[in-house]
Amino acid sequence: MAKKIQMPSKVRLMSHPEYNIVCRVFAGTIPYRVRIFITDAAGEDGRPFTIPTSLLPTILGMTEGAFFGGVPGALGGAAGGYIGSFINLAYLINAGDAYDSLTGKDRDTLVHETTHVWQGKNSTFALSYVFNSVYNQCVLRNAYAYTPNQPWKSYNVEQQASIVEDWYMAGESTSSNLYHYITDNVRKGDA
Numbered sequence: 427m428a429k430k431i432q433m434p435s436k437v438r439l440m441s442h443p444e445y446n447i448v449c450r451v452f453a454g455t456i457p458y459r460v461r462i463f464i465t466d467a468a469g470e471d472g473r474p475f476t477i478p479t480s481l482l483p484t485i486l487g488m489t490e491g492a493f494f495g496g497v498p499g500a501l502g503g504a505a506g507g508y509i510g511s512f513i514n515l516a517y518l519i520n521a522g523d524a525y526d527s528l529t530g531k532d533r534d535t536l537v538h539e540t541t542h543v544w545q546g547k548n549s550t551f552a553l554s555y556v557f558n559s560v561y562n563q564c565v566l567r568n569a570y571a572y573t574p575n576q577p578w579k580s581y582n583v584e585q586q587a588s589i590v591e592d593w594y595m596a597g598e599s600t601s602s603n604l605y606h607y608i609t610d611n612v613r614k615g616d617a
């Protein structure tokens with residue numbers, strides 16, 4: 427059942443500078459920018475997590491209205507009207523304290539969490555399966571560790587996100603031993 431989370435106080439669209447970064451990493455395999463929202467919600471220990479709005483009831487046990495209850499104008503009104511009209515079709519990157527620094531010191535978080543968006547868009551498994559795994563592995567430290575050069579499909583959702591994050595943070599090198607995952611799997615939408 428849902429662990430305790432920090433409820434959001436802010437929500438916005440993914441910004442153009444953020445989207446430029448993730449487009450470079452994922453090429454054309456992620457949703458449109460207007461389908462990706464950033465909130466300052468976080469897991470129990472402040473950890474970011476990503477979830478489609480449609481799974482708020484099943485995974486967090488709360489409705490969209492309850493989740494965004496503390497965000498002024500999120501679901502209606504002049505300020506939130508646009509977000510309100512799209513939010514039921516969106517992915518929510520709940521970035522916690524990284525809300526304002528996703529193109530700066532927390533760009534590892536941006537790329538990591540966008541990998542979960544990518545998994546949601548491209549996986550052949552049901553969304554609920556994918557994001558139950560994301561949500562549960564999010565709290566298990568050992569879920570992130572991986573040994574390079576194993577088959578992409580043998581990695582769990584957190585290991586895949588760590589691979590993309592590590593490749594990005596090491597400078598997006600084409601000579602990295604992780605680069606083949608970017609070209610052969612990530613950019614082909616092979617979740």
Ligand SMILES: [Zn+2]
Nearest residue numbers: 538564584587
């Ligand atoms: Zn993750």
